[in-house]
Amino acid sequence: MHGADYNPDQWLDSPSVLEDDIRLMKLAGCNVMSIGIFSWAALEPEEGVFTFEWMDRLLERFANNGIYAWLATPSGARPAWMSARYPEVRRVEANRVRNLHGMRHNHCYTSPVYREKTAKLNGLLAERYANHPAVIGWHISNEFGGDCHCDYCQEAFRDWLRSKYGTLDELNRSWWASFWAHTYTDWKQIESPAPHGEFAVHGHNLDWRRFVTDRTVDFCRHEIEAVRGANPSLPVTTNMHMIEGLDYRKFADVLDVISWDAYPTWHERSDDTRLAAEMAFYHDLFRSIKGKPFLLMESTPSQTNWQPVSKLKQPGMHMLSSLQAVAHGSDSVQYFQWRKSRGSSEKFHGAVVDHVGHEHTRVFRDVAELGAALSGLSEVAGAATVAEVAILFDWDNRWAVKDAQGPRNMGIHYEETVYAHHRAFWQNGVATDVIGSADDFGKYKLIVAPMLYMCGEEAGARLEKFVERGGVLVSTYWSGIVDERDLCHLGGFPGPLRKTLGVWAEEIEGLYDHDRNGIVLAEGNPLGLSGEYEAREICELVHSEGAEVLASYAESFYAGRPALTLNALGEGKAYYMATRLGDDFLSDFYSKLIVEIGLRRAVETKLPAGVTAQARTNGVDDFVFVMNFGGREQPVELDGRAYIDAITGEVAGNRITLGMNGVRVLKRRANG
Amino acid sequence: MHGADYNPDQWLDSPSVLEDDIRLMKLAGCNVMSIGIFSWAALEPEEGVFTFEWMDRLLERFANNGIYAWLATPSGARPAWMSARYPEVRRVEANRVRNLHGMRHNHCYTSPVYREKTAKLNGLLAERYANHPAVIGWHISNEFGGDCHCDYCQEAFRDWLRSKYGTLDELNRSWWASFWAHTYTDWKQIESPAPHGEFAVHGHNLDWRRFVTDRTVDFCRHEIEAVRGANPSLPVTTNMHMIEGLDYRKFADVLDVISWDAYPTWHERSDDTRLAAEMAFYHDLFRSIKGKPFLLMESTPSQTNWQPVSKLKQPGMHMLSSLQAVAHGSDSVQYFQWRKSRGSSEKFHGAVVDHVGHEHTRVFRDVAELGAALSGLSEVAGAATVAEVAILFDWDNRWAVKDAQGPRNMGIHYEETVYAHHRAFWQNGVATDVIGSADDFGKYKLIVAPMLYMCGEEAGARLEKFVERGGVLVSTYWSGIVDERDLCHLGGFPGPLRKTLGVWAEEIEGLYDHDRNGIVLAEGNPLGLSGEYEAREICELVHSEGAEVLASYAESFYAGRPALTLNALGEGKAYYMATRLGDDFLSDFYSKLIVEIGLRRAVETKLPAGVTAQARTNGVDDFVFVMNFGGREQPVELDGRAYIDAITGEVAGNRITLGMNGVRVLKRRANG
Amino acid sequence: MHGADYNPDQWLDSPSVLEDDIRLMKLAGCNVMSIGIFSWAALEPEEGVFTFEWMDRLLERFANNGIYAWLATPSGARPAWMSARYPEVRRVEANRVRNLHGMRHNHCYTSPVYREKTAKLNGLLAERYANHPAVIGWHISNEFGGDCHCDYCQEAFRDWLRSKYGTLDELNRSWWASFWAHTYTDWKQIESPAPHGEFAVHGHNLDWRRFVTDRTVDFCRHEIEAVRGANPSLPVTTNMHMIEGLDYRKFADVLDVISWDAYPTWHERSDDTRLAAEMAFYHDLFRSIKGKPFLLMESTPSQTNWQPVSKLKQPGMHMLSSLQAVAHGSDSVQYFQWRKSRGSSEKFHGAVVDHVGHEHTRVFRDVAELGAALSGLSEVAGAATVAEVAILFDWDNRWAVKDAQGPRNMGIHYEETVYAHHRAFWQNGVATDVIGSADDFGKYKLIVAPMLYMCGEEAGARLEKFVERGGVLVSTYWSGIVDERDLCHLGGFPGPLRKTLGVWAEEIEGLYDHDRNGIVLAEGNPLGLSGEYEAREICELVHSEGAEVLASYAESFYAGRPALTLNALGEGKAYYMATRLGDDFLSDFYSKLIVEIGLRRAVETKLPAGVTAQARTNGVDDFVFVMNFGGREQPVELDGRAYIDAITGEVAGNRITLGMNGVRVLKRRANG
Ligand SMILES: [Zn+2]
C-alpha cells in the first residue's frame, strides 16, 4: 500500500484540482488513500442533514481508477454546530474548565450525545460504503488521545474503581490513603487527579491513566460496533502515534490491524543513527502489539510544519526512511497528506502535491520513485519478523516510573534507557520484539527488562520461570520496587526478582549530572569483558545473594561493591546492572551476549557504524533490508549467502556499498 | 518641547512640593508637561462628583510661569468605584476570566459604560480647559493596548466579520475552515481565539488582531470626539510604544501628531551601536506613519525600574539619546516622569526630580544641560526628513509571519532581520523610511522588503510596477507565500513577486542553530562582491526564471544552486536573497547598492563604526546630527561642505571628534 | 531527644509491624516520637465519630517502654468527608479558584467550620491525653503555610486593614494609591493581591503578607487554646521550615518552644561548606526567635524523595549534620519518618526503618550510633549560645526587597547576601544571632545589616543609638530606602541611616551579570586592608558626609568615588559597603573586624577551610562542637585550654584531626 490522507473536502469548489489528483496519484504510484478523516462538517453540515454526494463521487472516481480507500470515521474533529448546541461534547480539562470549540481531538469519550452522534454518522457511512469496491477498511477516528474530567467522566471513573476494588477499604489500602489522612469514606469523594486537587497519590494517578485507556478503547469499540455490521469482513484500524498517555496494547483486541504515524526529525544531526534506532524501536513496538505486520499510516513526504525546525529530506532519505518501516514489518507507506492545504494551521506540512500544484518537484519525484520500488516489493507484504529477543516495556511501568518521586526527580530517563538497550541489538542487526510483561515469554531466548520498577508478584514469578527454563534475563537498577498497585515491595528490593537476580539492593543513590562513578570488570569474568566503564545517574548499593559479581564500583564510599552481577537459576541466567551504564558498555556487553546465547542476526556479519539490517520472511524467502543512517557512504560485507536485489532482481555480490542514506533490499532463500 | 509626565495628584497634600516643582521646571529648561494621565480618581472620586479645582490651580500656575500642558484624558486607569459598580468595564482575558480591579490599561474598549464614563469626563475636561492658555493639545489616554474577550467584544467581533465577509461561506473559505471540520454554520459559533478553544487557525488569529486594532482606534476616536468640539484646533495625540499588538498605522487618520515612548537599555553592552540602530528604526517607523515630525512623549532621564537591569546613563548619553530622537524627526524630548513617586510599582523609575527632592544631582544637571541645548535648536522643530529608501514593515505581515507554523518554529527572527537590513543604511548615514505596503512607493529609489511573507496580489502588483518604473527592490526568502487572508499562493512561490524577482522557490528548509550553510559569490557579478558569506536559519531552493545568479550555496545537497539573484524588469531591478545572511554581507551588499543607486547620505563620507549621521532640513538649512554610539572616542571626517555647530553657532572644521557618547548638531546650507 | 514522626495509622492492619517498631526504637536509641500528625481520618473517620482506641493502645505501649510523644493536632490534612460536606474549608488560591480535595496544608484558616472542627478534635485529644504519662508536649498542626483568598479571608483582610489604618485616607496614603488612580473610596473595593487583579502595589502586597502571618498565628493560637486547658504545663510547638511566606518571629509569643524541619542536600558538591554555613544560618535564626534552645523536629536519616537529586549520606554525615543542629542550640534530633510508607507520594522519603523492615541497614546503624552519642551528650540539653554579633534579617524587609522593582530585577540576591555575611563569622567560629530590627540590640557588640532596604524612622533611630553607645554597625548598599509602609524616604538615601553612616547615596546602578567593577583600598586605612576586590550587581554612587573613605571604585565613570566608608558616631562606628563584594572581601574584612572589636570565637584558633566550631554553655562547662564539612580530613589546632571529649570522656590533646565529615564535641570549663 502506498498513499496518503486525502482531504478533497478542502477543494470541493475546485473540480479541476480533484480531477488532477487522480492523474497525479497514478503518476506517483499511490494506490490507497485515507479519506474522510476530518469530514464531519462536510458530511453533516447541519444536525441530521447529511451530504454524502461528494463522497459518492470521490469513491466512484477511485473505483474507476484502481485507487482504494481506508474510510475514516470523522470523530477526530466535530462540527461547530455540535459544540454550540451540546456543550457536553466539549472536553473538560484537569483544571475543570470546559474547552471552547476549536482544534481537534478534544471531545468527551463518555458524553452520551457524542456517542450517539458518532454512532449515527458511522452507521450511515457503513450502510452506504461498507460494501463499496473502493473501500478496503475502516480508519477509526484519528490519533485518539487525551482525557476528559467532566462529570460524566468522573462518574465513569468511580464506576471503574468500584468494579476494580469492590470496597473502599480495598481502594484505600491500594492507594495507601492513610498517608496524609486521604482515606475515602464515600465513593463520591473520589475525583480525577487535578492540579488544584489531588495529584501526588501514585495509585490514584495510575488508576486514572488506566481508566483513560479503558475509556478510550471503549469509545473506539463503540465506533467499531457502529460500522461493523454492514460488512464484518472489512478490517478495522486506528492510527496510533508516539504519545505516552494510552496503553496501546489494550487496543489489540478491538482492532484488526495496528497502524501508526511516524514523524522523525531526520538530519537534526549529521549522523541519523540514534534517531533511526529510536524509530526502529517504535516500529518494533507497534509490530509486537499484534505480533504481525502493521501499517505506517502517516509520515511526511518532505517536512512537517510543527516541529521546532523542519529540515528537508536529503536525497535518498525518503526511500530509506520509508523502507525502514517496511523492514520492521510495515505493509504500507502512507503520508499526511496528499495535497497541501492552502490555509489553517498545517498549511506548511509536507505533502505529495505542493502548493505549486504540479508534479515537477523533488518531493513528488521521491514519492514516485518509492512508489515504483514498493510495487517491486509486493511479495514482502505479509512477511513475518522473527525475534529471539524481547524488550520489556510496560505502559503501567512507564507511567509509574515517571510519576514516582524518588532518587532522581531531575531525570531518570526511562525511555532513553530502554532505547539504549534496544539500540545495542539494532546495531547488531538482531530482530527485537517490544513486549509487555503479560505477553508470552516462551518464544524468546533473551528478555531485557530495563528499570522494571513496577513488577508484581505474578510478573516476577513469570520471569523467574522464564529463567528457570533456560531463558536469559537482563535487568537493571530500579527494578522490582513496587507492585501493580504502586505499593513498595516489603522485605527487600528487587522484590519478586530478588531470587531470580540473586541480589538485595539496600540503598539507591541518585547522582547529579556533574557526578560520575564507574565500574571495574572482575578479572576472568565469564563474558570476557575488561577494564572500566563510566556509570551515572543511579547507583544501587547491592549485596550479592548468590550472584557472581562481574564488576564492582570504582568510586565513592561504596567502591568495590557489586555493580554488575550474574545469577544462575535453573537452566537460565540473570544479569543485573546496578547502575546506569553508557552505550559503550551496552554495545560491548550485548555483543558478547549475542554470541554467547547464539542469537540470529539478519546478516551474519559485523555491520559498520550507522548501518543496520532487518529481515522479514515468508518462510520461503527472506527479505533483508540493509540500511545506512550513518551520514556517509559505507561498504557492507555480507555473510556469503546468495542474495539478489529484491527490487531490481539483480544478483548482489558479497560486498555491497551503501551511499549516504542508502538502502538495499536483498532476497535470499529462507533457512526454513 | 522639553518636559515630562507630571502627576501632581500624588502630592496634593504637599503644597510646597508643587511650588518647588515650578522653580525646578524653569531651572531644567522644561516648558511642556503632560498632565492628568492617571487622574481619574482625583478628578471623579465618586461617580458623578467632579473635583477640578486642583487642576484649575495647576494650569493657572503653569500659565503664570510659561509652562504648557498636554492635557491627558485619564482613561488609562479607572477608579476603583467604577470596577466595583460596573463589572463590565473590567477586561476579560483570553481564558474568559474577567480581571479583578487593579493595574491599568485593562478595560473593555467596547463596554457601553466605559465609553459613557469616558465621554462624560473627557467632555467636562474639554469644556473647562480646551481653551485654557496653558493647554496646547490632547494626550488621549495612555499606551493603548491589549484585547478584551467579553461578550460585548465577541459580539463586536462578529459584527466586524459580518461586515468584512458578508457571508459565512466567504469567511469559511478565507479561514480554510474545511481543515479539521471547522466550517462555521452560524455567526454565533464564532469566538475570539482562546488557549482552551481555537488558537491555530491563522486567518482567525489575524482577523482578531485586525479587529483589536480597529476596536482600539474606534475607542480612541470616541475619546477624541468627546474633546474635539470645545476647541477643534487643539492637536490630538496618543503615546504609542514598542508593542506588537496594534497596527499603529491605522491610528494615523484620527491623530494630528504621532508620539511614542522609548525605553532603550543603554550600556547593556560596551558598544551601544546595535541598540542605537534599533531605536533609530523605531524613530523612523513612527515618523513615517504620518510622514512628518513626531514627538518623543516618554523617555527616562536616568533609569527605568522595570527592566531586568537598570544601568545609569553614562555622561553624555542623556544628550546623545535625546538628540537621537530629534535627529530622526522628533520635535520634543519628554520624560516619564517629572518627580519620582514615593510608593507603588514604579517608585524607582527615573525622574527629573529624585526622591532627594532637589536639583543637585547628576541627572538633574543632565536634563538642564539638554534643556539649554534644545532651546538652541529651536529652529529644527518642524524640519523634515527626506528618505530615498524605504523598509517595508507591515503589521499584518509581522503577525502572520510569527503566527505561521513553518520551517523554523524555534525562531525565524522577523524583526531582527528587518532591523539588520535597516541597520545597513543607518551605519551609512542614509535616511530610511519604514512604510507599509499600502503606502506610496513612488517617492523612493529603493524598497527593501525582508520576509514579505504576506503579500497579496495587489501589493505584488504595486511592487512590480515600482520596479518596472525604475525602482530597485530587495526581497528575501519567505516572501510572497500567503495572501492577505493568510492563504498560500498557489502556482509557485514567491507568488505575486515571482515575475518581479524572476525566481521560483521550490523548497524552503529550516536549519538548526548548529547548522550553517554559506553563499559563494559568482565571478564578475555586477555588484563587485566576492568570496563567501555565512548563511543560516532558512535556505530556499530556488530556480532562476530569468534572474541572474549572483551567488550560490556552498554546502548541502543543494550546493551550487542559486542563493542570491538579480532580476531586471522594465527600468528597474529586483534582488532576492534566498537565505538568511549576516551583518557582514548586508553591510557589503548595501554599501555597494547605495553607490550604485546613488542614494544620498547625511554626510557624504565614510562613517566610523558606531557613528551615524542623520539629517533634517527646512529647505534652507540642513541640520546634521552626528552621533557616536560606539563606546569610545571617534574622529569623523566630513565632506568638505561648510558646517557650523547648530547649538554653539561656532564654525566646525572638516574633521570633528566625537567623545564617547558624543553628539554634534551641524548646520549647513541645504542643497535646495 | 531522639526520634521521629511516627505514623502507625498506616500500619493498623499489621500488628506485628507495630510490635516490632517498639523493639527497633529501643535498638536505635529513639525515645521521643511525634504522633498523630496526619491522623484526622483515623481519629474521626466520620463526622462526629471518633476512634481513639488505636491511639490509646499506642500511647500505652509507649508508656510501657519508656518512649515519649509529641502529640500532634491533626489539622495539617483534613479528611475527605469534610472537604466534600463543607467546601468552605478548602482554600481559594490567588486566582480565586477553590481547591478540590487533595494534598495537605490547603485549608482556610478563617473558615468557621474548619476552626470549629479543629477545636472540637483538639479538645477531645487534650481531654484524653494531655495528662498521659507518655505525652510530653503538643505538636500543633504541621508546617503552617500558604494563603487563602476566599470571601471569609477577604473580609478578615479588610478588618485587619481597617484596624491598622483607621481611615481609607491613611491607607491610600500608605499605599501611594494615587499612582495609577488606585485610590480606594470604599473598604469593599479592597481585595487580596491577584495575578488577574492588583499585584504591583508594594504596600498592598506587603500588608497582605503581614495579614497572612497574623491570620496563621491566630489560627495557631486557636488550636493551642483548644488543647491548653487540660494541662497548661504541657509545652507547645509547631514545626517551622524554610519557607519565606511567614514571619516566624510573630509566633514566638504563642509557642513555648521553637522547632523546625531541615532538609539540606548534602554532597551536592564535593565540599559541603557553603551548604553547612547556610544550615547554620537557619539554626541560628530559629534559635534566636526565642533566644533559647530549639528542637530539630524533622530531618532525614538518609535521603529525601522530593529534591531534584537525592544522594546518600556519606559515612559520618548523619552524625555530623545531626550534631550540627545540637551545636547551634537544638535539644533534639528528630526525623521524618520512623518507617517508610509503602505507597503514596513520599514512599521513597528516607526513614529509620526501610521497606526491607529490619535493622540490618547502614541507615539504621547510623541512627543507632547517633542515638548512643546523644545519650552521652545529655548534659548539653538546655545549654545556651552566647552571641556578640547579630545579623539583621527582617521578614518585612525580605518581602519588600524581593517585591521591589528596581535597579536589578533579574536578581538582587538578598538571602544569598545575608548568608555571605553570616558565613564570614561561621568560618571564624564566631557565634551569631539572627534577629529582627525590633529585637534588643543592647547585648551585641556588632550588628550586621545587609541590604536594610526597609528601615523605618524608629529602626533607624535605634541603630543610631546602638552606634552612639559604642556598637559597631555594618550596612550595605540598598539600605534605608523605604519606611515600614514601603514608601521611599525623601531627602536622600540611606534615609534614617544617613547620619549614622555618614553618606548620601545619590544614584544606584544595576550591573548585568557580565559587568564587573572593583574597589581599591585606600592607603593606610584603619582596617589594614589593601589591594583590589571585585564588585558586582549593584554600585551606589555615594557622597561621603563625614565618613572616612576606606575604598573607592576602580572602574566606570564613577571610578575614584567612595565604595567603602567608615563613620564614627558617638562611641561607635558604622561601616558602609556601597556595592556587592565577594566572599574574599567579606572574609578579609570581618576577620579584621573580629580582631578589632575583640569578638569571642568558640575556639581561639584559626580554623581550616570547611571547619567551624560552635559552642554552647551551661555556665559551668562549655561544649565546643568542632565540625568538618570540607570534604577531606583536616587537622585542627586548639587554643591551649583543657578539653575532654564530651561523648567518650577522654582527654583531647591540643591538636585533633577530623576525618572527612568528622565531628568532635569537646568539653571545657566555662570562662564563668
Ligand atoms: Zn467527559
Ligand SMILES: [Zn+2]
Ligand atoms: Zn470587552
Ligand SMILES: [Zn+2]
Ligand atoms: Zn479563606
